[in-house]
Amino acid sequence: MPYVTRDGVRTHYVTAGEGPAFVFLHPLPFDHTVYSYQLSHFSTWFKCIAIDFRGFGRSDAVTTKYGLGDLCDDVLAVCTAEGVKEAVLLGTSIGSKAVLQLGLDRPDLFKAVIAVGAGNKPAKDHGQRVEAYRTEGRDGFHPKHLASVVTDEFAASPLGAYLLGTMLERGRALGMSGEAMARSVGAAHDRDLRPRLPSMSVPLLVINGEHDNSLPGGTETAKLVANARHEILADRGHACCLEDPAGFDALVIDFLTQHAMMPKTASPA
Amino acid sequence: MAYASNNGVKTYYEVSGEGPDMVLIHANPFDHTLFLYQIAHFSARFRVLAVDIRGYGRSDPVTTPFGLADINADVLAACAQEGITSAIVMGVSIGSTAGLKLALERPGFCKALIAVGAGYNKSERAEARAESYRTHGLDYHREHIEQLVAPEFPATPMGDYLIAAIMERARALKWQGAAMGRVLTSGGDEDLRPLLPTMSVPTLIINGAYDNSLPRGTETAELIPGAVHAILPGTGHACCLEDPAAFDTAVTDFLRAQGLLPAP
Numbered sequence: 001m002p003y004v005t006r007d008g009v010r011t012h013y014v015t016a017g018e019g020p021a022f023v024f025l026h027p028l029p030f031d032h033t034v035y036s037y038q039l040s041h042f043s044t045w046f047k048c049i050a051i052d053f054r055g056f057g058r059s060d061a062v063t064t065k066y067g068l069g070d071l072c073d074d075v076l077a078v079c080t081a082e083g084v085k086e087a088v089l090l091g092t093s094i095g096s097k098a099v100l101q102l103g104l105d106r107p108d109l110f111k112a113v114i115a116v117g118a119g120n121k122p123a124k125d126h127g128q129r130v131e132a133y134r135t136e137g138r139d140g141f142h143p144k145h146l147a148s149v150v151t152d153e154f155a156a157s158p159l160g161a162y163l164l165g166t167m168l169e170r171g172r173a174l175g176m177s178g179e180a181m182a183r184s185v186g187a188a189h190d191r192d193l194r195p196r197l198p199s200m201s202v203p204l205l206v207i208n209g210e211h212d213n214s215l216p217g218g219t220e221t222a223k224l225v226a227n228a229r230h231e232i233l234a235d236r237g238h239a240c241c242l243e244d245p246a247g248f249d250a251l252v253i254d255f256l257t258q259h260a261m262m263p264k265t266a267s268p269a
Numbered sequence: 270m271a272y273a274s275n276n277g278v279k280t281y282y283e284v285s286g287e288g289p290d291m292v293l294i295h296a297n298p299f300d301h302t303l304f305l306y307q308i309a310h311f312s313a314r315f316r317v318l319a320v321d322i323r324g325y326g327r328s329d330p331v332t333t334p335f336g337l338a339d340i341n342a343d344v345l346a347a348c349a350q351e352g353i354t355s356a357i358v359m360g361v362s363i364g365s366t367a368g369l370k371l372a373l374e375r376p377g378f379c380k381a382l383i384a385v386g387a388g389y390n391k392s393e394r395a396e397a398r399a400e401s402y403r404t405h406g407l408d409y410h411r412e413h414i415e416q417l418v419a420p421e422f423p424a425t426p427m428g429d430y431l432i433a434a435i436m437e438r439a440r441a442l443k444w445q446g447a448a449m450g451r452v453l454t455s456g457g458d459e460d461l462r463p464l465l466p467t468m469s470v471p472t473l474i475i476n477g478a479y480d481n482s483l484p485r486g487t488e489t490a491e492l493i494p495g496a497v498h499a500i501l502p503g504t505g506h507a508c509c510l511e512d513p514a515a516f517d518t519a520v521t522d523f524l525r526a527q528g529l530l531p532a533p
Contacts, residue, residue, distance in 0.1 A: 041438075044434075044438040044442065158512075162306075166309065169313060172533045173313040173531075174313060246427075266438075
């Protein structure tokens with residue numbers, strides 16, 4: 001099971017497939033398994049690297065304060081461990097903020113950025129989620145948080161209920177902690193990216209679900225970055241990779257094709 | 270991802286999760302991604318090793334004849350490379366027949382067997398399908414897949430997406446019809462029925478209600494002492510993909526009853 005350790009903190013990740021590197025950063029309060037459809041699909045052409053942020057999945061539950069910069073450095077440590085020289089980078093929610101930061105800081109490494117959600121500054125209500133994880137704990141708040149990032153229709157559907165249920169089960173089985181999850185929410189909202197976004201030089205695709213609370217932020221991000229592409233998935237929520245993998249994957253493939261980053265053959269050829 | 274070697278044939282596999290070992294053997298004409306839901310789910314409590322059978326996924330194509338024993342040897346080579354000495358084995362279709370054979374021959378290796386489809390011999394459609402792949406290559410892929418799922422599945426958004434993805438994968442990874450045909454006919458003349466009453470490994474048989482293998486699965490379940498038989502409504506042969514909720518529930522209920530489900 002791959003782990004990297006940086007500054008005493010272990011970050012877990014999985015790899016799937018072979019080819020150019022494609023790094024996936026999950027939203028809260030999921031772990032890398034939110035991208036199960038994408039890992040099965042894009043592993044056809046890419047070496048997919050899907051990372052668990054600290055506090056989620058099998059990464060360390062860090063209960064001291066840290067910032068988005070620490071998460072970005074964890075991602076870079078994984079890339080180093082996997083010998084990544086160039087990669088496509090995709091992140092949702094907290095992951096989307098990390099990919100924007102990484103795209104700004106490391107255009108040498110990340111050649112295309114897909115930001116799902118793409119809020120660019122601290123959300124006014126994030127403190128409520130921090131508090132909720134602290135007072136209600138994982139078992140109290142994790143189900144509510146999960147339900148809030150998908151549409152009601154999806155949560156009520158058999159497949160949606162199954163997928164959210166397995167994520168809750170993972171939270172319990174892997175011993176995820178409310179305090180660590182609270183710290184992660186804090187890290188997601190520690191900075192305003194807007195001043196730097198106009199200098200983004202890497203091709204950027206912003207994706208929002210139509211019912212995504214981040215839609216205003218994502219729209220603003222897409223406007224601030226020259227030549228950014230903005231796509232909205234009708235009827236979908238924040239975790240649109242899970243709610244509509246067909247629509248989601250088609251947008252990603254189209255964007256990568258547009259920038260000549262969709263491999264024409266699979267590896268091994 | 271990694272490759273194991275057996276008799277010059279490379280088998281690609283992926284490992285996820287931590288805990289007691291679980292080994293997944295997929296059906297024709299899929300690869301390990303048939304189990305995308307189960308890998309995500311069971312990796313919470315198990316170390317899950319999912320192989321690509323030779324000819325599928327990224328494993329070597331073999332166009333000369335081989336048998337279930339060769340498929341099992343490939344699986345065991347991957348397990349040996351990962352230090353797996355015993356595991357829950359879950360196989361679908363040809364994977365279930367290979368699993369039955371493995372459990373009969375290596376009861377010490379198989380902690381429990383989940384056999385989806387659970388034919389005890391080569392299906393009567395196998396030769397015809399192999400011939401279709403030899404003649405038409407991957408142009409036959411969609412028609413074959415659609416025979417293995419419930420009638421309405423391909424037209425659903427998820428069904429359409431998943432089927433398109435595996436077809437795309439087959440073309441991109443250049444699966445060869447001749448090699449796929451050899452997997453289809455790997456059951457050869459073997460008939461496991463005489464041995465099934467001697468099965469000592471706890472066994473769960475799963476069939477979809479629309480599964481062509483349902484009669485054979487029922488027969489297998491009747492022959493194995495103590496076998497549990499779950500029939501999932503509204504699904505076909507690929508029920509792990511069509512209805513992961515019902516499928517996983519059947520598996521976890523069985524494993525819990527066997528004392529093989531780690532506490533959360």
